[in-house]
Amino acid sequence: MSVLPRTPPRVARRGRAVPVGGVLLFAVGGTAATIAVVWWVAAHTGSAWSPGGDLAVYRDAAQAVRAGGSPYQVDRDGYGFVYPPFAALVLTPLAVVGPLAGYAIWTVLSTLAVPAVVWLLVDHLTPAGDHRRPTLLAVGTLAALPLSPIAGTLLLGNVNIVLLALVLVDLLRVRGPQQGILLGVAAGIKLTPLVFVVHLLLTGRIRAGVTALASFVGTVGVGALVLPADSVTFWAGVLDSSRTRPPGEEAYGGSIRGAVLHLLPEAAHGVWLPVSVLAAAAGLAVAVWASRRHEELTAILACAVTGLLVSPVTWYAHWVWSVPVLALLVARTWRRPAHRRWPAGLLWLVFALPLPWWVGYVLGWAPLTEPAWMMPVDLLYTVTAVALLVLAAVWLRRTAPAARGCPR
Template sequence: MLSSVSAGPRIRSGKKDGGSFQMACGVLIALSGALAAFAFSAIYAKGWIDLEVYREGGAAVLRRTSVYDLVVGERWLKFTYSPFAAMLFTPLALVGMEIAVALWVLISILALEAVIWVLIGRTTVKRRDRRATHTLLAVVAILPLYPVTLTLWNGQIGIILLLAIVVDLTHGKEKWRGIGTGIAAGIKLTPLIFIPYLLVTRRFRAALMAGLGFLGTVVLGFLLLPADSRDYWGGAFFDTQRVAAEQGADFFNQSLRGVLMLMPGSWPTVPLWLALCAVVGTGGLLVAARTAKKAGELAGITACAIVGLLVSPVSWPHHWVWCIPLLVLWAQRAQRTEATLEKVGVGFLWFVFLLPGYIALAILLIYPSHAGMWLMLLTDSYVLSGLLTLLALAVCFSRSDRRRRRHGSGDG
């Protein structure tokens, strides 16, 4: 799957103006998305519920009122990010909702294009014009995926954080790597999974920098928002009811805990979930470390992110934007090896991240009484895909090691 994807050296352009048309098309896509979002928000005032929470969090900072006492909109949403994140969101409170929506969608689509540009440029495509073409085609294929459209529709920050982590851990000076990931974790806690990953891969300096970056956001929060910081780090950050209080929300929790919560019968959910997290977390991080060694840093980062999504208490479909590097890296491997079975696998995985989410949403909105086992099977497809990805990587590397040992003993 992700194996045998070469990390390779950074690609340099073969033509100064190669790919200019494709890049212009990419910018046009981003601008069109922003304009459409602005028009829809202005006319219907629907969608972008998470962005509204971000704005209200930033507004609370400016008003010097409690961020964690906020209740936003008809769905009674609460601010669930750190005080540091609330401070970063203050510029959103200085503009109208329609302007904020347009800017956020524009930045998110540009971030998506930048992520794909980095993924393709760090692997096999050398010429700038071909790299731009591949990037544009990948953007067109990935934009309709449910995690991506839901991220844009909700005004979520996932794609922006994805870009920050990928760039931080694969680009720039080695001595600063990790600090961007730590800051990302200071905004949203899920990137903390990359600290044990860096330790397992023996990148101790990067792990230290990530820890320091995260600690810096916490300290800054206590200095500027001491009351909110005491509330958040005193227990609000671990209160899953703040993010999953809606009836029916468990159907969309794409994590191991979400699966267990929907299992029929009486289960010791918390102990079983913790046991599964220990097994999947430990084994998955080892697989991610092996993936980084065998297939390159981007593949290792992607495998690590999948582990984090599985063990997190709550992983909404829009958190699974890590399907972007998973699909791009696997598609490149399938194209390079010309393996028909792997091309079919890429197509099937693309289908998994495209259709089930929309079907599940339609069932829940139109036929809520049918939200039973079939809906659970649809919504748990992401969890199953993540587990199968880690298992496939483990099996692939195990077979590769056995073949190498056989050849080695034969040569002796």
């Protein structure tokens, strides 16, 4: 079933043909421009957290592995390697090339993953053969690139966009016994996708859930086989969230824990965990509800937002899930009059909010320090996550179930 309205055959025949090649070239041009901007920013700033900061940590960890050392002894301005040992093995090619070449290759890979994600969403939300697909791909890509989670991930050199693509391919495109493999691999690189394994099991997709778990366990096994001592170090401290950030930055992050640490620092440890448990139960209930209504993308996004809320650490760059959230919201409001499509525009502004500060920072015009704007933005993201889950529940309650076999 299509979410975006179908164009009547008569209109499609009489309308002007969409210049597919030109539209795709436009999307590729925007992507290339983004790569150029990221490289320019990297060359003109010296911030420890912005130009390739995360990628530098990955590269240091990969070099440590190649040299026979531990990736968990890496320290770059207080930031260390916090991913499973399997991730360190996957990232070892970064140690072979120089820092500039590594940053260039990684930026190109991550940037090209953006139109790949947009295409997955366009393919899921529109009927096959819809002549607007190339236009939607171009517009969606150009709308996604300026979002702070996307731009921030590209600037930092983080792995978020690549993981987003792996999870969406697995949950939206893969069917049969192979479903779950990519999800397990993604979780082996970064633990946060494990929330989707819980979702698969709760919605009765036992085979896919077990496959994902087996794939994840396989990555753990590979890490333990190749890096046994480092595996013990990582898994023994897996619940220690303090290692994910330098001292003094505990209150950063858009999760419930980050919000509580910011607003109630004295009572944080007795509040954030029970509140997070309740949020996890409520969010997963919405995801299961959506799945049973055959609204698969809604279910996936409810699960993703729940994971962002309850994770001990959720940086703004983790909100790359804003791209499919916006795509679904646009699809839901497509039939409305133009003046009633403002929710998608407002949400786009929320996720693009820090971008003006970045521009000012790069040009030396920023009037605010990073902490002065980062904590309010983190709180805004926490409130947005709660609001999205509430709105999803309201929408599910007010609409008729989708037809079986036609997930949205």
